Structures are given as C-alpha cells and as structure tokens.
Amino acid sequence: MNPLVLPRADHTVSRHQIDADALKVLYRLRKFNHVAYLVGGSVRDLLLERRPKDFDIGTSAHPHEVKRIFRNCWIIGRRFRLAHVKFGPRTIEVATFRKQVPLDTATTKRGQRTRSEQKTEDKEHGHRLIRRDNTFGTAEEDAFRRDFTINALFYDIASFAVIDYVGGMEDLKAGLIRSIGNPNERFIEDPVRMLRAISLASRLKFRIDEPVLQAITRHKSEILNASPARMIEELYKVLRSGVSEKTFKLLSKTGLLKYIAPEIEKRKEDALWKSLETLDTYRRQF
Numbered sequence: 001m002n003p004l005v006l007p008r009a010d011h012t013v014s015r016h017q018i019d020a021d022a023l024k025v026l027y028r029l030r031k032f033n034h035v036a037y038l039v040g041g042s043v044r045d046l047l048l049e050r051r052p053k054d055f056d057i058g059t060s061a062h063p064h065e066v067k068r069i070f071r072n073c074w075i076i077g078r079r080f081r082l083a084h085v086k087f088g089p090r091t092i093e094v095a096t097f098r099k100q101v102p103l104d105t106a107t108t109k110r111g112q113r114t115r116s117e118q119k120t121e122d123k124e125h126g127h128r129l130i131r132r133d134n135t136f137g138t139a140e141e142d143a144f145r146r147d148f149t150i151n152a153l154f155y156d157i158a159s160f161a162v163i164d165y166v167g168g169m170e171d172l173k174a175g176l177i178r179s180i181g182n183p184n185e186r187f188i189e190d191p192v193r194m195l196r197a198i199s200l201a202s203r204l205k206f207r208i209d210e211p212v213l214q215a216i217t218r219h220k221s222e223i224l225n226a227s228p229a230r231m232i233e234e235l236y237k238v239l240r241s242g243v244s245e246k247t248f249k250l251l252s253k254t255g256l257l258k259y260i261a262p263e264i265e266k267r268k269e270d271a272l273w274k275s276l277e278t279l280d281t282y283r284r285q286f
C-alpha cells in the first residue's frame with residue numbers, strides 16, 4: 001500500500017533533535033546502500049515534542065551486515081535478534097525490518113521440540129505465542145507487525161519525511177492508543193502488549209481505543225504467559241516513568257494487576273499510592 005508521506009514542511013521532527021550517535025548509524029547504513037529509518041517511540045515522542053528516551057533504528061540490513069559495517073557492534077537476542085552499536089556507555093539499537101510471523105511456524109526456545117510437537121502443545125494449552133521473530137521483511141511489513149499505530153511511524157533521514165503506513169499520525173493527533181490489527185490476536189501473540197497499552201496511555205495521557213480495552217478484559221490472564229524477564233523490564237520502565245501511580249491504578253482497574261502482581265492487588269492501600277506518588281515526584285526531576 002502507499003503510505004502517508006509527510007515532507008519536512010508538514011511535521012516538526014528535525015535531525016537536530018536526534019542523538020548524534022544515532023545520526024552516525026543512520027548515515028553510515030545509508031552509505032552502504034541500506035534503507036535506514038528512525039523508528040518507534042523516538043519518532044512518536046519527537047512529534048509530540050517530548051524528549052525521547054532512546055533512538056532506535058530500523059533497517060533493511062540484516063544483523064550480521066550491520067555488524068560488518070560497525071566494529072563497535074554486538075548481536076543480541078534469540079527470539080528477536082538485534083544489533084547493538086556501542087558508543088562508550090551508550091547503545092543505539094538497530095533492528096532489521098521484519099514481517100508478521102505466521103502463528104503456525106512458531107517454535108519453542110532452543111529447538112527443544114519440533115514444530116509439530118510445539119503446535120500440538122500450544123493447541124492443548126490454547127497458546128499462540130510468537131516464539132521466534134527473525135523473519136525479515138520490508139519497511140511496510142515491519143510497520144504492520146508493530147504493536148500500536150503511534151509506534152509504527154518512520155523518519156527517513158534521506159528525505160527528512162515521516163512515513164506512516166498505519167494511520168499513526170491521525171491517532172497521534174487524536175490522542176488514541178489503537179492496535180495494529182485485531183487486538184484479540186495481537187495480545188495472545190504477545191501478552192506484554194496489554195501492559196504497554198496501559199503504560200503508554202498513562203504516560204502520554206492518551207485514551208485507549210475501545211476494542212483494545214475489550215481485548216484486555218477478555219485476555220488479561222494471558223499475561224501469565226509473558227516472559228518474566230520482559231515483564232520485569234516493562235515494570236521497571238513504569239517505575240521510572242514518573243507516572244507509576246497512574247499506571248498501577250489503571251492496571252488495577254483493567255484487571256491486569258491481579259495477574260501481574262496479586263500481592264499488590266490485595267494490598268492496594270493508601271500507603272502504596274503514597275509511595276508511588278513520592279517516587280513519581282522524584283523521577284520527574286529527570
């Protein structure tokens with residue numbers, strides 16, 4: 001499909017707002033004839049005139065091609081292989097464009113079971129988790145496999161244009177958290193997306209699309225299937241966000257908190273909210 005392409009005159013993103021090391025990576029990938037875009041939350045935040053926490057890059061270059069271009073590069077991940085380009089203590093994350101993985105091709109960790117065995121087990125348990133996600137694709141395919149429309153915007157360093165395949169600009173203006181694709185399917189594929197929807201809405205003061213709220217209500221117990229390591233990472237982000245009190249209250253309201261941390265759900269008293277409020281006041285200094 002033809003994306004919405006906003007030329008430089010029609011948006012507020014400037015390369016002068018982009019981290020200098022991220023610009024180095026973008027320009028060097030372009031020099032070696034690869035497509036390279038600033039992607040995800042950094043584009044969203046720049047359009048909202050917020051300071052991005054990270055500057056992530058999407059590219060047509062495969063992970064080992066990125067490693068050949070940058071000597072200061074390490075390949076990480078198993079389910080989702082990424083290139084980390086190091087500049088001293090700082091890291092620029094570079095991900096190859098991917099396409100949506102058909103659910104029936106999912107395999108378990110470390111090849112412990114055959115695909116047919118894993119499919120049988122998943123059907124028995126009702127699971128359709130994406131277990132591997134290294135099927136490379138185009139920028140368009142990559143946009144459609146992302147979680148929410150406002151996280152699927154690209155900034156092209158070559159033309160200074162913002163590229164939108166999924167209606168993200170419209171939702172950004174409307175202050176709406178909307179799923180790319182059917183949220184019922186997307187939350188079963190990756191239950192952490194439910195937590196991210198709540199976190200994004202709290203941090204950006206956006207409203208959550210009704211189908212997304214309905215899907216969270218229907219599938220909230222699926223969060224128990226999420227990777228503990230990813231859940232810890234997301235919860236640390238919430239605690240550092242400066243809006244943890246609001247986020248935890250919304251997690252409780254939607255029923256997710258009961259499955260994420262039942263001990264907190266049972267003891268959600270004034271002392272808890274006061275502690276989170278104090279933490280938020282401290283974090284907002286940064």
